[in-house]
Amino acid sequence: MLQAEKSAKVPRCTLVGAGPGAADLLTLRAIRAIRAATVLLVDDLVSDEVLRWARKSARIVHVGKRGGCRSTPQEFIERLMIDEARKGERVVRLKGGDPFVFGRGGEEAEHLREAGIEVEVVNGITSGLAAATALGAPLTHRDHAHGVIFVTGHPRQGADALDWDQLGRTAAQGFTLVIYMGVAQAASIEAALLRTLPEGTPLAIVQHASQPQQRHAVATLGALRRTLEQERLGSPAVIVVGEVMRGLLALRDAPRREHAA
Structure with a gap:
């Protein structure tokens, strides 16, 4: 007692x-x-x-x-x-x-x-996981992604800059990059990752994941900044980069190929 x-x-x-x-x-x-x-x-x-x-x-x-x-x-x-x-x-x-x-x-x-x-x-479901799931895509896949890296695009003021070259090389070895708070730095993130990843690397941008106002776009790394501007996507959003998004990119491009044919 x-x-x-x-x-x-x-x-x-x-x-x-x-x-x-x-x-x-x-x-x-x-x-x-x-x-x-x-x-x-x-x-x-x-x-x-x-x-x-x-x-x-x-x-x-x-x-x-x-x-x-x-x-x-x-x-x-x-x-x-x-x-x-x-x-x-x-x-x-x-x-x-x-x-x-x-x-x-x-x-x-x-x-x-x-x-x-x-x-x-x-614990709660983190938005990076919810973002991929909302599109029906996995973060890991035996054929495409052996692991996943959660990273912030907005490090604390005064902290050392992220080594995007190393992150890009790791992603190229079969890892999915999930970038939180990266919209404001999208142009610099795109430029940095392009030093080690092909511009055709697939990605998805998901705003307000799981909510009624959710919006998203599927694109390639070389078009990250341009896609954000064209689709008027902003924070809060998660950017998912990696081969696990390849299927979504193919679905996006399928109607274009059919129209061209």
């Missing part, structure tokens, strides 16, 4: 992956955590459909975090989580995708634990 009472007083925070946006892609564990929360700190990319699982009495704090837009300072978010958890609130940090895949969940977990807050992490 004493141990249970002591455990109940330990401040806790749950980092929950809300997935790519569609509420029916939430895990059961995520739904349980959202339902139990008395305070939810919610990222911009979490859809209203997901928030319908929250209790009516829950306090919902929107803490926008989106590239290219004004964002809530990370220090403020972490301080709020710590303060509310210490007050005894059931705190949930609700993030798009997965907390530990480009969601800064690792940083938040470290700071929470340093403050004496117990941390639970609930």
Whole structure:
């Protein structure tokens, strides 16, 4: 009894992956955590459909975090989580995708634990996986891709630049590149990857993966920037580069070949 009472007083925070946006892609564990929360700190990319699982009495704090837009300072978010958890609130940090895949969940977990807050992490479907699946394409394939590399196109300010030459050489050996937050840097990414990959390397760009407003385009590496402009695709979007997209590229080009014939 004493141990249970002591455990109940330990401040806790749950980092929950809300997935790519569609509420029916939430895990059961995520739904349980959202339902139990008395305070939810919610990222911009979490859809209203997901928030319908929250209790009516829950306090919902929107803490926008989106590239290219004004964002809530990370220090403020972490301080709020710590303060509310210490007050005894059931705190949930609700993030798009997965907390530990480009969601800064690792940083938040470290700071929470340093403050004496117990941390639970609930995984969500990351947008890179959802983007490929939304098009009916795999990320790995025994004949085309032996592995997959998740990479950000928007590294932290002051961090070393990514070695796109090495990434391109690795992709050429049979790996799929899944590029998050790469739209703003698409021109430089295209130029860098073309140093080690053929311009005909297939790719797909998926915006708002899994959501009703999803849009996408299939193209080649040499036409990445041009396709983004022509199709007016923007953030949030994922760029998937590799031979696993070859089938989609063939489907795109089939009507053109038939018309030419």
